[in-house]
Amino acid sequence: MIQIVQEGQEQQERQEFEVDENQFRRWEQVANQYRQEILLLEQQLWQTNIDKVFQKGKGVPKKLQQKLRKMKMGKSNRQCSICCNNFSKDETIIQLPCKHIFHQSCLFSWLDHSTKCPNCRSDVLEDLKSEEK
Ligand SMILES: [Zn+2]
Ligand SMILES: [Zn+2]
Secondary structure (H helix, E strand, O other), rough: OOHHHHHHHHHHHHHHHHHHHHHHHHHHHHHHHHHHHHHHHHHHHHHHHHHHHHOOOOOOOHHHHHOOOOEOOOOOOOEEEOOOOOOOOEEEEOOOOOOOEEEEHHHHHHHHHOOOOOOOOOOOHHHEEEEEE
């Protein structure tokens, strides 16, 4: 009689222990999820600060970028000072109002973040606006 009761108690204790362990694991999962979310938020905050420092999105609007003078490159030994590569023949290049030339793709990604010519720092946005008037 006594033995049976003891066995029953033992089983019950083991079951309770197993339930506790599962709950603990679940809490650990929840804690990990929160930890990951916090890490993600910290990263996003960090990225926002970087964007502020480099003034991302304060370049020349895409609409105005399209108004820049597009040209096909002829034979030349000149270099694009953004990527430091030579221009190849028939490549699409852009000439800024200050007469400096760059690869189209190089210049467009530059102008997404800056309004100034990479060579002489003259303000492209101002030049484009005064051309519009
Ligand atoms: Zn380039
Ligand atoms: Zn220039």
